[in-house]
Amino acid sequence: MTRPATARELDRARRRMLFAANADRTRLMTVHSGTSPGRTLHRLRRRLDDVLPIDVLTTHYPDRDGRVLLNVDLPQDVAAAIRREAAASGRRPRDVLGERITTGLARERREGRHRLESQLHGLLAQHTPQDVLACAAALLSRTPDCVSPPSPRRSPRCRRGTR
Numbered sequence: 001m002t003r004p005a006t007a008r009e010l011d012r013a014r015r016r017m018l019f020a021a022n023a024d025r026t027r028l029m030t031v032h033s034g035t036s037p038g039r040t041l042h043r044l045r046r047r048l049d050d051v052l053p054i055d056v057l058t059t060h061y062p063d064r065d066g067r068v069l070l071n072v073d074l075p076q077d078v079a080a081a082i083r084r085e086a087a088a089s090g091r092r093p094r095d096v097l098g099e100r101i102t103t104g105l106a107r108e109r110r111e112g113r114h115r116l117e118s119q120l121h122g123l124l125a126q127h128t129p130q131d132v133l134a135c136a137a138a139l140l141s142r143t144p145d146c147v148s149p150p151s152p153r154r155s156p157r158c159r160r161g162t163r
Contacts, residue, residue, distance in 0.1 A: 001026050005021070009052055037059045054073065
């Protein structure tokens with residue numbers, strides 16, 4: 001959703017259909033039958049668009065072709081730009097949008113990896129590789145070495161700044 005749904009919005013939407021919301025009310029999940037995944041997403045949007053701040057609807061499981069389908073509500077100017085680009089390149093608007101989404105996701109992964117590498121370089125400047133690896137392993141395995149309620153006593157492997 002474009003922002004967390006309010007309790008009132010969720011109550012109004014629940015009068016139309018059953019769904020589960022995540023803890024921060026930014027994602028909803030429902031099970032809905034239909035003749036095709038695309039039509040089902042379209043029907044869901046028509047039923048919920050006027051009561052919830054929905055920007056993207058998606059199928060949870062891939063279709064027969066292995067694709068997860070998206071129903072995206074684009075601002076008019078963005079939709080027009082995509083249609084113009086599609087017309088100029090002889091492609092369908094959904095293909096242009098798919099390419100832009102794929103490119104954006106790849107850029108986000110690269111930037112996230114770059115941020116992680118930068119943070120790791122900072123940690124490795126202050127700690128030994130063994131300490132960083134031991135703390136990361138403890139966090140990932142959810143052992144009490146690093147993941148515990150705040151307390152004055154901390155594991156010697158997990159120094160301040162490595163959480």
